[in-house]
Amino acid sequence: MTRLSVNINKIATLRNSRGGNVPDVVAVAQDIERFGAEGITVHPRPDERHIRYQDARDLKSVVTTEYNIEGNPIPKFVDLVLEVKPTQVTLVPDSVDAITSNAGWDTHKNADFLKEVISTFKDAGIRTSIFVDPVSKQVEGAAKTGADRIELYTETYAKTFVKDPQQAVRSFTEAAVVANEVGLGINAGHDLNLDNIRYFKENVPNLLEVSIGHALICESLYLGLENVINMYLHRLK
Template sequence: MTRLSVNINKIATLRNARGGNNPDVIKVALDCERFGAEGITIHPRPDERHIRYQDAYELKKVLTTEFNIEGNPEGSFIKLVEDVKPHQVTLVPDAVDAITSNAGWDTIKHQAFLKETISNFKRLGIRVSVFVDPHPKFIEAAATAGADRVELYTEPYASKFHSNKTEAVKDYIQAAKCAKELGLGINAGHDLDLFNLNYLKTEIPFLDEVSIGHALVCDALYYGLENTIQLYLRQLK
């Protein structure tokens, strides 16, 4: 079964736009769980422009499904993850000023750094996933660095899906097979939506988890949050 982890960053963006606590990020996360989501993902950034570090501490107290914190493993992020101890940390090489994640790790170039970082998190009992482009060489290096899982960066898949879905998914199938052969779990995320999700799942039936935020929150404006989560779960099952 492929788990759906809802990324609630965009809920926090809406909250922060006016100050105060509307919408209530913690309540929305709990509602996502109640409506069937099997995990909650957050991606705090140093400027706290959406998820705030304090949100992570508050979420850890109340979540009953899997908690995934993703981000660039620099000083403040590392401390946050060490304090909160989520079920999973996803390492993403995004720049401080990045609007959103736009590339996976060069796990060969950054092998030594990733190996040390992964080891430190795993010592705390945290599962570590590494955000990668769908190339076997990067997946192999993620495995040698000690990762438990890789998260396949799916923006290129999503951008090509409507013009040629067979071509769009080809590299992802090969990457997923490579990861599976190496004993790595396989996550996927970025620009997945109600149109392209089912095809990815069909072609890679052994996906462990997808994390979806932007598209899901946009769909919820039209369909409602509960119905939207059910629609996404249907695409996975």
């Protein structure tokens, strides 16, 4: 089965737009789990424009499924992850001013850095995942860093899917085959939605987890959060 982890950054964005604590990020995370999601993902950025570092701390005591913290492993982020000790940390090479994640790691150029950071997290008992593009060479490089998993960056799939699903998924299938051969678990995320998720799951062998935020929250404006979560679960199983 492929697990659904819901990224709640957009909930925090809505809260921050007015100040106060509405909607309550912690309460929404609990509701999302109650509706059937199998994980909660947060991606705190240095400017804390959506998820705040304190949110990540507050969620630790209430998340009962898998807890995934994503981010660029700058010292402040590393300290946060070691303090919270989530189920999984996903390393993303975001620039400080990035609106959203826009590329995977060059796992060869950054090999020494990634090995050091991953070793630190694994010594703390935290599962590690690396955000990568669907390129076999980068997947092979990820395996050499000591990571447990990769997260395939799926923006190109989402953009191409509407025109040519087979072409859109081809590189992801190939990358997944390599990941399976070198012993890496496979996660995926970015612009996956109700329209394209089933085809992706069917064509990426041994897909363990998807992390979905922006699309899921947007779809929930029309269909309702509980309903949308169950629609994803149906497509993933």
